[in-house]
Amino acid sequence: MTHLQNPGVIIVTGAMASGKSTIAQRLAEKFERAVHLRGDTFRRMIVRGREELLPDASEEALAQLELRYRLSASAAAAYAAAGFQVVLQDIIIGPHMQNMGNFLKGVPVYIVVLTPNPEALHQREALRDKNGYGIWSPEELDRRLREETPRIGLWLDTSDLTIEQTVDVxxxxxxxxxxxxGE
Structure with missing residues (x-):
């Protein structure tokens, strides 16, 4: 079931290991017609010439990040126009958060920012099959999220919540x- 008359886009963001993938999937499953769109897919599609986003990112890395967000927004808007509720999952930090709303003009946009504390991020990272943290630390990504990202949407500390509790909240x-x- 859906609460929405018009399909839109729910953006789920947060630091690595905050639970974005799992939460986005479970949230999408609550709708009759839904898409779980993983923004990082657009980054991974670059076969040659990809520049990874480092703390002191190059202009090219930032341009590729902007492209990734534009492509994500474009795909999300197309799915919403076709009648699907979209749950878009990606790491969107700083002024890029406001840009996503601008990219999705004319589409209802909702934002969820998952903010488990760095200790919880460390614990969750240790349980994952993949290693998201390399040059970044949970503390640095968490700091950037909290200090550089506009306080828009629903910010939710999930440090002590289960997946089910988080989705319910x-x-x-x-x-x-x-x-x-966004409309």
Whole structure:
């Protein structure tokens, strides 16, 4: 079931190991027609010439990040126009968060920012099959998220919440607290 008359885009963001993939999938499963769109897919599609995003990112790395966000927004808008609720998952930090709303003009946009504390990020990272942290530390990514990202949408500390509890809280609060000016 859906709370929405018009399909839109729910952006789920947070640091690596914050639970974005799992939460986005479970949230998408709550709708009758939904898409779980993974923004990082667009980064991985670059076969040659990809520049990884480092703390002191090059202009090319930032241009590729911007392209990734534009492609994600374009795909999300197309799915929404076709009648699908979209749950877009990616790491979107700093002024890029506001840009996503701008890229999705005319589409209802809701934002969920998962903010487990760095200790929880370390614990979750240790349990994952993949290693998301390399040059970045959970503390640095968490700091950038909290200090450089506009406080828009629903910010949720999930340090002590299970996946099910997190999805339930999002489902209850997203419609009133998560909406941003995207329409």
């Amino acid at each position: 999002i489902w209850e609060r997203i419609w009133s607290e998560g909406k941003i000016e």
